[in-house]
Amino acid sequence: MHPILKLVSQRLALGLLLLLAASALIFVGTQILPGDVAQSILGQSATPEALANLRKDLGLNEPALSRYFSWLGGAIQGDLGTALTNGQDIATSMGKRLGNTLFLAFWAAVVSVPLAIFLGLVAVRYKDRWPDKMISAVTLTSISIPEFLIGYVLMYFVGVKLGWAPSVAMINDSMSLGQKLHAIALPVTVLTLVVLAHMMRMTRAAILNVMQSAYIETAELKGLSSFQVISRHAFPNAIAPIVNVVMLNLAYLVVGVVVVEVVFVYPGMGQYLVDHVAKRDVPVVQACGLVFAAVYILLNMVADIVSILANPRLRHPK
Amino acid sequence: MSDPLLKVRGLKIGATVYPPDAKPHKIKIVHGVDFELQKGKVLGLIGESGAGKSTIGLSALGYGRGGVELTDGEVWVNGRDILKGGIGDLRKLRGAEVTYVAQSAAASFNPAKKIMDQVVEASVSQGKFSRADAEAKARLLFDKLGLPDPDNIGSRYPHQVSGGQLQRCMTALALCPEPDLVVFDEPTTALDVTTQIDVLAAIKEAIRDTGVAALYITHDLAVVAQVSDEIMVLKMGNMVEYGTVDQIINHPQEDYTKALVSVRSINHEEKTPTQPILSAKNITARYKGTKFDVLHDVSIDISPGQTLAVVGESGSGKSTLARVITGLLPPKGGSTDFAGRTLTPDQPSRSREDLRELQMIYQMADVAMNPRQTVGTIIGRPLEFYFGMKGEEKRKRIAELLEEIEMGDGFIDRYPAELSGGQKQRVCIARALAAKPKLIICDEVTSALDPLVADGILKLLLNLQKREDVAYLFITHDLATVRAIADSIAVMYQGKVVRYGTKSEVLSPPFDDYTDLLLSSVPEMKIGWLENVIATRKMESAGN
Missing domain, CATH: 3.40.50.300 (P-loop containing nucleotide triphosphate hydrolases)
Structure with missing residues (x-):
């Protein structure tokens, strides 16, 4: 078998195993919370008889292991159960939310990843000179300020004072793409500012590391310009570490947007999760946890695979 | 013009x-x-x-x-x-x-x-x-x-x-x-x-x-x-x-x-082999997770107080042989006798006496020393470990050893970074010598050094051999070094010993093909040498 195929299938198998472990952890985590679903549905004043009946109806008297497998089996088939609070199918109501979150994360990534890499290249080109220092200072400042604060500051100045973008990022199906993009302009900006520093600094460090190599000297002695040396010779060898940090940040864009979504009242997964945590809707929390875990594992797996593919020794064995 | x-x-x-x-x-x-x-x-x-x-x-x-x-x-x-x-x-x-x-x-x-x-x-x-x-x-x-x-x-x-x-x-x-x-x-x-x-x-x-x-x-x-x-x-x-x-x-x-x-003109009279101090028999070895043997049925003897040079190109298995003898790579087959006893194949199970009597010096002196330890600490470590020396006694012995490597006790508090390449290698020699070994394995110890400095190291090693009666297993790819230091020679190629004997035997004709190729490839300080070799080779291949 081609070594690449072997490595990639190993990564896939590991990813699936990890996802299984994550599902077990999520299930156990929600089980060890005090009280159970029946208690939460009926409230503190419920009679013991009513509780016993409901537990029987919900199958809560089954051993935890069999409940885990029936939950997992359902999840694999796309059935995440029904929400306790409103009795709706979780998969259906979450599907739209997830779509919205991915929409927001996608556009944040489209802006932030090329920008971060470009700024990283510029920082390398002007290493230790003012453009490098300024890029570092600005991105570090923006990552140091909590995202809700950036959110409110932008909302006040850009949204309220200047009126350039709506301060509440409501979107729905009837809006055109342009309208949607206009609506999410502010949360995209906040997310970009939050993830930019990390990716830009990693790009800078990875390329600077490669710049020490002898083949960079060879390139310089061919009379290439600094930018040609960096983009043609240094960047291709720095892809693996850059992809890893890019994927970590993409995962953050999906999983970590909770705060930003709440600040901008954006109808995404974050809002959905926060609402149902507040109501102790355990099946929804479990489902959200599973989806977040899957996204996280998937993106990191992609990073691993891209790193493998970026290595010419693996792509073209002797 | x-x-x-x-x-x-x-x-x-x-x-x-x-x-x-x-x-x-x-x-x-x-x-x-x-x-x-x-x-x-x-x-x-x-x-x-x-x-x-x-x-x-x-x-x-x-x-x-x-x-x-x-x-x-x-x-x-x-x-x-x-x-x-x-x-x-x-x-x-x-x-x-x-x-x-x-x-x-x-x-x-x-x-x-x-x-x-x-x-x-x-x-x-x-x-x-x-x-x-x-x-x-x-x-x-x-x-x-x-x-x-x-x-x-x-x-x-x-x-x-x-x-x-x-x-x-x-x-x-x-x-x-x-x-x-x-x-x-x-x-x-x-x-x-x-x-x-x-x-x-x-x-x-x-x-x-x-x-x-x-x-x-x-x-x-x-x-x-x-x-x-x-x-x-x-x-x-x-x-x-x-x-x-x-x-x-x-x-x-x-x-x-x-x-x-005139570099590498050291004249070293070869000694006749005696009852060997180390005798490796039919060593076969392979690295974990690989499918090929890197050593095939290798047997060598080293006489006490003499030098066996193992010569070959990169990948010929010279360093692997050293790893097998030191127990870092337990062999697949074969055994090693040392000073009248059979060594256990893996290093952790060897007695302290075995470890002491078999020392090693490496190619890269600067990575073989802890950069945060002084020369005194580096040389003092084997003195503590093997002989339990302390205080004034240890300090005196360290000074003696520094004298032996022609550096003097002024270096005792220096750090490796403050030494030249040749001096670093000398400190490594002193560290090996401190254990009073019977055999020192020298793995390409002069390869990273300039010719004149390397000459100094070789002269030092020869002097120490005379004084301390220590045997060397000298691994190198450089035939000039071999001529300067060896009593016996083993030529290795693709994991096998292709030629073995005393220096005069190995370096005189008739040669096997590989040794001939190796010897004729060493550049000589003569104008037109390259053309001659190429012409000779072309004629030979035409003749075949």
Whole structure:
């Protein structure tokens, strides 16, 4: 078998195993919370008889292991159960939310990843000179300020004072793409500012590391310009570490947007999760946890695979 | 005489150094050199490390490596002083008029790009040739340089060809834009001798056929004598002697040049083998997770107080043999007797006495020492560990050992970073000696050192052997070193001992094919040696 195929299938198998472990952890985590679903549905004043009946109806008297497998089996088939609070199918109501979150994360990534890499290249080109220092200072400042604060500051100045973008990022199906993009302009900006520093600094460090190599000297002695040396010779060898940090940040864009979504009242997964945590809707929390875990594992797996593919020794064995 | 292609006048080069515990300051590394190079001629720059030869070579491209600055002087190429122009002018010169061949092609090729892309890059981006023309030229050069499958080798990645082939690709890279001058910076130093001779011949032929001028930088006088018209000897950034090859090789004027010419002339009388102290029998070994044996049925004996040299090219299994004997790699088959007892195959189960009597010295002295320990601590460690020495007694013994390695106890509180390469290796020898071993395994201990320094280390090892009656297993790829130090020799090739016996037996004919190839590939300090060897080989292969 081609070594690449072997490595990639190993990564896939590991990813699936990890996802299984994550599902077990999520299930156990929600089980060890005090009280159970029946208690939460009926409230503190419920009679013991009513509780016993409901537990029987919900199958809560089954051993935890069999409940885990029936939950997992359902999840694999796309059935995440029904929400306790409103009795709706979780998969259906979450599907739209997830779509919205991915929409927001996608556009944040489209802006932030090329920008971060470009700024990283510029920082390398002007290493230790003012453009490098300024890029570092600005991105570090923006990552140091909590995202809700950036959110409110932008909302006040850009949204309220200047009126350039709506301060509440409501979107729905009837809006055109342009309208949607206009609506999410502010949360995209906040997310970009939050993830930019990390990716830009990693790009800078990875390329600077490669710049020490002898083949960079060879390139310089061919009379290439600094930018040609960096983009043609240094960047291709720095892809693996850059992809890893890019994927970590993409995962953050999906999983970590909770705060930003709440600040901008954006109808995404974050809002959905926060609402149902507040109501102790355990099946929804479990489902959200599973989806977040899957996204996280998937993106990191992609990073691993891209790193493998970026290595010419693996792509073209002797 | 026509205007020279390259004219260097009063070139001074400095660098900024950043010592860990002092303020950054500027040092001078080249103190004003002058030389000229006519079209189509080859000038050899020779000297030890730190002589400034690479720095001077790179100045022909207006380039300073790291913090190196060309502070003063003139470098004229094709009638222009290239130090006067800006970086834009230099970029037009680099890769077009002047090109560079680096020591390690393996490190100097970008691992992420195909060979052809890199070979034609300068020609195309400098606008000298179209991509198609440049590729056609590159294929011709691949063919001329004796690369296999010249039409397709360019579509491979650097890791897919061997070191010797890559070095030839690097030469093609430098010749492809049809430059006026090529700077060769130790292009064969990292290669095995049998590969070196082919690359050397290919480079020489390419220089002759293209009529390009060259600066050829090396520390090996025998190599430079084969390719150059003139030689400049450098020492510590100063020119020592400058003349034709004949003048330098046959009639050197300066003491330093004479020392370089007569290096490796240690005369060592071989001793007759006696009852062996170490006897490895039928060793077969393989590394974990691999499918091939790296040692096949290897048997060697070492007599007490004598030296067995194990010689071979990279990958021949010399160092693996050392790992088996020291127990770092338990063998698949075979056994090792040492001082009348059989050693256990793996190192952790060996007695302290076994460990003490079998010591090791490595190629890279600077990574074999803890940089945060003083020389005293490094040498003192085996004294504590094996003999339980403490306080004044230990200090006295350390001073004695430092005396033995000709350094004196003034070094006792120094850190490795404050020592020269030769001194570091001496400290490693003292550390091995501190255990009072019966056998020391020396793994390429002089390979990383300059010839004169290496000579000093070899003399020291021979003296210590006389005084302490210690045996050496001396691993090396360098036949001159073998001649200088060995009593017996084992020639290894592809994991097998192909020739074994006393030094006089092994080094006298009739030879087996491999030993013959190995011996005839070692450059000799004679003008025309390379042509003779190549001609002889061609005749032999024609005869076959």
